[in-house]
Every structure is written in structure tokens, then in C-alpha cells.
Amino acid sequence: MSNQNNHYLSSDWHLDRRCFGRKTVLLLIDGMRQDMVFSSDRQSAAKMRFLDSARRGKSRIAGIRGNYSAVVKVQSPTVTLPRIKCLTTGRVPGFLDVLWNFFASELATDSIVRRWHSANFSVQFYGDDTWTRMFLGSFAMAQGLPSFFATDFYEVDKNVTENLREALNATSSWDVLILHYLGLDHIGHIEGPNSRLVPDKLAEMDAVVESIVTALSSQPVDWLLVVTSDHGMSDLGGHGGASPAETRTPLVLLSSVQLSSSLDPSIELPELEQTDMANLLTSWTGVQPPRASLGLLHPSLGGLACGGFSNSLLSNNWLDLLELEAELNSKSEAFNRSERSKRCAEDLNYCYSEARQAQQALVYASAEYSLPRMLIGLGLGCLCCLFRLPTLLQAVGMMTAKSNGPNEFQSADDRHFD
Ligand SMILES: [Zn+2]
Structure with missing residues (x-):
């Protein structure tokens, strides 16, 4: 591999201090599938009335100057830990991560x-404790809450909202706020996506969105709210597979900053990769994208990049992907970066579509699995389960003994891999 040391690091990316003071809220609603937000059916849109009007530029709140909607394509396995990894690293995790979902530990990448x-x-986090286990010591303030019991539809979410309320009363104490709600996913597991509880839960999430936008709009700072999900939900209510209902999630951006092209939501929504989220969030905050990210910033989102749209920054990221793809196909000798750079400057759209193709090839290559490796993974999984069996039995025993408490979880059968 040539230029190994700076291979994924575009030299033009650096910490851009012009964007200090920007507020970022990443709101993750576990298990939310795209048709829960983007359905053309009026009844569905009514469930998230505020979000729907805001993303169409029709909100009563004047502070929203930019909106953007897209469908995010997620790779399987559609379970929480690999999806958080993808969102935060821009890389495509493997099936072994399903096991680590159960034993989430610090992320080295x-x-x-x-x-x-x-x-x-200053980064604050509230919600699914997978995050606090993955990013030990990275949060200025955090409360990780257990995702282990699927019958909890309300307690964890109530807790997140209480923490959110405090954070919104003290916006000067944080730069980035990450929230991960679990109730919707849990309702899906127990009752399915057509449960009568789903509309109420979506309305609860809509109120959360409205409270964030209302609070941020009253501040004299630039802000971005990112509403998305880690994965979708199958028609039976579970997830983990590769069906469209599980692998298509919504993305809605609301911001005080005018995005360069707010799309008409009535036309077909653009489709992004989940890896793109890492680049989107770092572009907004002015920090360098994670090393080895396969993310790509869509040109229509250039308006949110710190310091404004810059062809050189964007095309540098694109060139990285083109060069990586050349290496994947053993054609790195023939790859001429300065030649390609010149061509990109001449025709940005063509360059972007080439980079998107390269990204697809790289994502596909990362998501390919060999049978022997998967069998090794399965074997390791069985060993892990055997190893943790006494702890699980002990936990079940403790919970049975405490089952009279008002907030205690009722049954060991509620456990699920999120
Ligand atoms: Zn789940």
C-alpha cells in the first residue's frame, strides 16, 4: 500500500475553529424504520406532526433555516452495536460484532x-448503555441505561428525556448531545410495528424533537439536530436481518444554518449510506473524519460543512475513496491522484458519482463474509455464552427476588439482543 501513513487522512482536513460554539444533537430512535417518518399515508405523518412539518419547512419556529431528509441504507447485521460502530467510525463492521453487541466493550477504532x-x-450522552461501554471516558457527562429488557417501553425513555431537559436548560455546558431512545424498538420486539402503542411512542418522540428545536432556536448559536435510527424493524417487529424494513432508516436534519439545497420532500428522497453519517457530523463540527471512514459527504449537504462548501475538502475525501478502490482492485500503480484531482475540479458531479461507486464497492467488500470465518465466530459465540452463563443465572435470580419493586424488570424472558 502506498502512502500508508496518510492514506485515509486528507491533508486539508484539520480542526476548524470557526465552528466552535456550534451545538449538535444526535437523536437516535432505536428501531425506527423509514416509513414511520416518510410514509405518504396521512395517518403515519400525523404521528410525528412537528417533525413532518419542520422537515417540509413549514414549522412555526422561525429559527429553523435548513432542513434535509434522506433514507439511510444500513448493512446487516441490523443490530445496535455494529450500527453505532458504523455511524461513529464510517466503517462497516462484521458479523462478529453481533456477539460483541452482547458484551459491548471499549471501541479501539x-x-x-x-x-x-x-x-x-464537551460531549454528553444519555440512553442505551452500549455507548457508555464503547466510549469509556469520552463523555463529559453521561448516563447509560440498560437495553437488556424488552418489556421496558417507558422507563428508560423517561430517564433520557429528564436528562435532556436538564441539558437543554444548560446548553452552555455541552457542544454535542447524543440521545439514544429504546422504547420504540422494545415495543416492536414484543408487539410488532403495528402495535397500538407505536403511534403514542412516535408522538412522544415528536415532542422530544420539538423540545430540542424550541430550546436551540432561542439560543444565539448555530445548531444542528440529526434525527435517525440505528436500524429498522421487520414486519414481525424484530431486526438483525437484511429485509428493506430493517435496512432502511430515516434521516432528518434540522438546522439554524441554511443547507445548500433543501430538497422538496415530495420528490423521491436521496439515499445515503450509514457510513456517511460520520463524515456529515465531523464536517458540521469542523473536526477531521475518523481515520479509514468510508463516508462520503453528499454535495447537497455542502451547506452544513464548517467554513462553507469547499470543493477541495470534499473532493479530497472522494479521491481517498477512489484511491482505496484502486488498491482493492490491485490497480494502485495506475492511479494518478493529481490527474484525478484535476478531473474532479473540472467536473464535480462526475467526480462525486465516481466516488459513490467506489464507496459502494468498498462497502460491499467490507460486508462480504467467508463461511469459515462465520463458523469460527459462531464457535466463539458459544464459548462466550458458556462463559457468561453463571452471571446471567445469578442476575435472573436477583431479579426474581426483587420483582416487587415498582421499576424492577419483571422477567428474564424479556432479554434481547438489541
Ligand atoms: Zn432491538
Whole structure:
């Protein structure tokens, strides 16, 4: 591999201090499938009335100057830990990560959370404790809540909202706020996506969105709210597979900043890769994207990049992907970066579509699995389960003994891999 040391690091990316003071809220609603937000059916749109009007530029709140909607394509396995990894690193994790979902431990790979931490951003987190286990020591304030019991539809979410309320009353204490709600996913697991509880839960999430936008709009700072999900939900309510309902999630951006092209939501929505989220969030905050990210910033989102749209920055990221693809196909000898750079400057759209193709090839290559490796993974999984069996039995025993408490979880059968 040539230029190994700076291979994924475009030299033009650096910490851009012009964007200090920007507020970023990443709101993750676990298990939310794209048709829960983008359905043309009026009844569905009514469930998230505020979000729907805001993304169409029709909100009563004047502080929203930019909106953007897209469908995000997610690779399988559609379970939480690999998806958080993808969102935060821009890389495509493997099936072995399904196992680590159960035993989430600190993430060694470079990520947006690490980048923010290194740049002295104050990052707060509330919600699914997978995050607090993955990013130990990276949050200025955090409360990780257990995702283990699927019958909890309300307690964890209530807790997140209480923490959110405090954070919105003290916006000067954070730069980035990450929230991960679990109730919707849990309702899906137990009752399915057509449960009568789903509309109420979506309305609860809509109120959360409205409270964030209302609070941020009253501040004299630039802000971005990112509403998305880690994965979708199958028609039976579960997830983990590769069906469209599980692999298509919504993305809605609302911002005080005018995005360069707010799309007409009535036309077909653009489709992004989940890896792109890492680059989108780092572009907004002015920090370098995670090393080895396969993310790509869509040109229509150039308006949110710190310091404004810059062809050189964007095309540098694109050139990285083109060069990586050349290496994947053993054609790195023939790859001439300065030649390609010149061509990109001449025709940005063509360059972007080439980079998108390269990204698809790289994502596909990362997501390819060999049978022997998967069998090794399965074997390791069985060993892990055997190893943790006494702890699980002990936990079940403790919970049975405490089952009279008002907030205790009722049954060991509620456990699920999120
Ligand atoms: Zn789940």
C-alpha cells in the first residue's frame, strides 16, 4: 500500500475553529424504520406532526433555516452495536460484532466521539448503555441505561428525556448531545410495528424533537439536530436481518444554518449510506473524519460543512475513496491522484458519482463474509455464552427476588439482543 501513513487522512482536513460554539444533537430512535417518518399515508405523518412539518419547512419556529431528509441504507447485521460502530467510525463492521453487541466493550477504532473528545468538545450522552461501554471516558457527562429488557417501553425513555431537559436548560455546558431512545424498538420486539402503542411512542418522540428545536432556536448559536435510527424493524417487529424494513432508516436534519439545497420532500428522497453519517457530523463540527471512514459527504449537504462548501475538502475525501478502490482492485500503480484531482475540479458531479461507486464497492467488500470465518465466530459465540452463563443465572435470580419493586424488570424472558 502506498502512502500508508496518510492514506485515509486528507491533508486539508484539520480542526476548524470557526465552528466552535456550534451545538449538535444526535437523536437516535432505536428501531425506527423509514416509513414511520416518510410514509405518504396521512395517518403515519400525523404521528410525528412537528417533525413532518419542520422537515417540509413549514414549522412555526422561525429559527429553523435548513432542513434535509434522506433514507439511510444500513448493512446487516441490523443490530445496535455494529450500527453505532458504523455511524461513529464510517466503517462497516462484521458479523462478529453481533456477539460483541452482547458484551459491548471499549471501541479501539477511531470514531467521531474520539475526534470530538480530542478536540476538547464537551460531549454528553444519555440512553442505551452500549455507548457508555464503547466510549469509556469520552463523555463529559453521561448516563447509560440498560437495553437488556424488552418489556421496558417507558422507563428508560423517561430517564433520557429528564436528562435532556436538564441539558437543554444548560446548553452552555455541552457542544454535542447524543440521545439514544429504546422504547420504540422494545415495543416492536414484543408487539410488532403495528402495535397500538407505536403511534403514542412516535408522538412522544415528536415532542422530544420539538423540545430540542424550541430550546436551540432561542439560543444565539448555530445548531444542528440529526434525527435517525440505528436500524429498522421487520414486519414481525424484530431486526438483525437484511429485509428493506430493517435496512432502511430515516434521516432528518434540522438546522439554524441554511443547507445548500433543501430538497422538496415530495420528490423521491436521496439515499445515503450509514457510513456517511460520520463524515456529515465531523464536517458540521469542523473536526477531521475518523481515520479509514468510508463516508462520503453528499454535495447537497455542502451547506452544513464548517467554513462553507469547499470543493477541495470534499473532493479530497472522494479521491481517498477512489484511491482505496484502486488498491482493492490491485490497480494502485495506475492511479494518478493529481490527474484525478484535476478531473474532479473540472467536473464535480462526475467526480462525486465516481466516488459513490467506489464507496459502494468498498462497502460491499467490507460486508462480504467467508463461511469459515462465520463458523469460527459462531464457535466463539458459544464459548462466550458458556462463559457468561453463571452471571446471567445469578442476575435472573436477583431479579426474581426483587420483582416487587415498582421499576424492577419483571422477567428474564424479556432479554434481547438489541
Ligand atoms: Zn432491538
